[in-house]
Amino acid sequence: MSVDRLFLGLDSSTQGLKATVITEDLTVFYEAAVSYDQDLPQFETNGGVYRDSDGQTVTSPPLMWVGALDLLLEKMNDENVPVSRIAAISGSGQQHGSVWLGQGAESRLRRLDAQTTLALQLEGMFSLERSPIWMDSSTAEQCQNLEHVMGGAQALADLTGSRAYVRFTGNQIAKIHQLQAGVYSNTERICLVSSFMASLLVGDVVPIDASDGSGMNLMDIWLLQWSADALRATAPGLEHKLGPVVPSHSVVGDVHTYYVERYGFSPDCRVIAFSGDNPNSLAGLGLQALGDLAISMGTSDTMFASLEKPKPSGTEGNIFVNPITPGAFMAMIVRQNGSLAREQVRDNVSGGDWDTFNEQLESTPPGNGGKIGMFFLEPEITPPIARTGIYKFDAEDRQVDHFTKAEDVRAIVEGQFLSMRLHAEGIGITPSRLIATGGASINTSILKVISDIFGKNVYVAERADSASLGAAYRARHGLACKEADQFISFATLMDAATPYSEAAVPDRSAHAAYEKIFDRFRRLERLLC
Numbered sequence: 001m002s003v004d005r006l007f008l009g010l011d012s013s014t015q016g017l018k019a020t021v022i023t024e025d026l027t028v029f030y031e032a033a034v035s036y037d038q039d040l041p042q043f044e045t046n047g048g049v050y051r052d053s054d055g056q057t058v059t060s061p062p063l064m065w066v067g068a069l070d071l072l073l074e075k076m077n078d079e080n081v082p083v084s085r086i087a088a089i090s091g092s093g094q095q096h097g098s099v100w101l102g103q104g105a106e107s108r109l110r111r112l113d114a115q116t117t118l119a120l121q122l123e124g125m126f127s128l129e130r131s132p133i134w135m136d137s138s139t140a141e142q143c144q145n146l147e148h149v150m151g152g153a154q155a156l157a158d159l160t161g162s163r164a165y166v167r168f169t170g171n172q173i174a175k176i177h178q179l180q181a182g183v184y185s186n187t188e189r190i191c192l193v194s195s196f197m198a199s200l201l202v203g204d205v206v207p208i209d210a211s212d213g214s215g216m217n218l219m220d221i222w223l224l225q226w227s228a229d230a231l232r233a234t235a236p237g238l239e240h241k242l243g244p245v246v247p248s249h250s251v252v253g254d255v256h257t258y259y260v261e262r263y264g265f266s267p268d269c270r271v272i273a274f275s276g277d278n279p280n281s282l283a284g285l286g287l288q289a290l291g292d293l294a295i296s297m298g299t300s301d302t303m304f305a306s307l308e309k310p311k312p313s314g315t316e317g318n319i320f321v322n323p324i325t326p327g328a329f330m331a332m333i334v335r336q337n338g339s340l341a342r343e344q345v346r347d348n349v350s351g352g353d354w355d356t357f358n359e360q361l362e363s364t365p366p367g368n369g370g371k372i373g374m375f376f377l378e379p380e381i382t383p384p385i386a387r388t389g390i391y392k393f394d395a396e397d398r399q400v401d402h403f404t405k406a407e408d409v410r411a412i413v414e415g416q417f418l419s420m421r422l423h424a425e426g427i428g429i430t431p432s433r434l435i436a437t438g439g440a441s442i443n444t445s446i447l448k449v450i451s452d453i454f455g456k457n458v459y460v461a462e463r464a465d466s467a468s469l470g471a472a473y474r475a476r477h478g479l480a481c482k483e484a485d486q487f488i489s490f491a492t493l494m495d496a497a498t499p500y501s502e503a504a505v506p507d508r509s510a511h512a513a514y515e516k517i518f519d520r521f522r523r524l525e526r527l528l529c
């Protein structure tokens, strides 16, 4: 009975794995999460990752992501979620991370046995035990080479949607091919985190979807297929290792009998292509109207919008294929120093307490009396800054060592979102309203600053976890398309969802204070790049 059907969205993020189950009418039915650090302590990750001492190499163990899937499904069984009613599953993965499968991996996936765990069966399947992830910034040389071979940064962006970015998968692949030739040749297939998680469910290596595939510097975003030139410039024989690209709403298979026998899934449960976390958030927010700009505040802060006629930039931002509207695109800007950087300041100057952080923020005036701070605690993606550091300027643009604690709090929040506004303008995004999502979107003091900086209303999504919710919506959408045997507009299915409520309106004098310092901010930031 269709009325009883459920849809599962999974989000394999940097720090954990989440599940959101929705009903046919898009109501959230169940949610659960597994934290890598806490629930899989044997992997000894910090925030889900390993940071090498070079300050640039950042990896995660793919076997941990495998272990998390069993843990989460066990939890669903323990909590009596009627998994047999789940008609389709889709998912989200942190973008750009790659999973390297060694020889024989495909047949191991096909032979999964319900008597024992995935991790026990798949251990040793990887040709790289540590997957490079989006926080890695160790491929500057490969990026330079790719841009050179492809005719420059703008030419590469015109083709693949982005100039060469250190975290983008193609450059990571080039590095491994150059430095670990044996690993490269022993690799049967290379997946993204998203397509890998879908592969685990199907029990076979499934295709990469076009939206997440846009984050590799390898795909022609206009033709939705690998660019032969970009592949050639990256590593030999890559097309076979990557497999095909499919539209994001494609069915990529049914769940493997492992999940039927071990957890009670229906053998008819379909798996819809998984995609990146930002594309899924766009789906979770139903973001289609021009002028709607989403700000997602998670480990990183990202900003994205749907658009029809993108102009890829050879200097900043990314253009991806749109995950819900064929023929459309999404523009995105990522600031690596997002929540983690705010948390570090909260720990250093607010005693680790958000209420204190917010009181300090509110005790200082918009514009911070002319004081400007830029906190690059990790290498930054936008603007591209490889060297970490904290830069503080007084009202006369002199670099200073100290702000008061409250000024530090205001400086990090203002610095982050002034930069967001600056770079949004840089890729031609002029928002008419802002939609906040992600963990920090519950912080109304931060939302107020964002509203004042952009001079626009800020709305919040009803639920902060738009990536796993978006994946659940996409599961329902993908199945609807399959059943109708044609593409159905995502918007018509989303009518039932009422995603936003107003959270902050701009104050005219506060906005004027930011207008006054905006050019100074632009100039000072440029000095650091």
Ligand code: XUL
Residues within 6 Å of the ligand: 013, 014, 093, 094, 095, 096, 134, 167, 215, 276, 277, 278, 299, 300, 302, 334
């Ligand atoms: C996007 C990016 C990050 C990761 C975080 O380009 O690098 O937002 O997707 O999960």
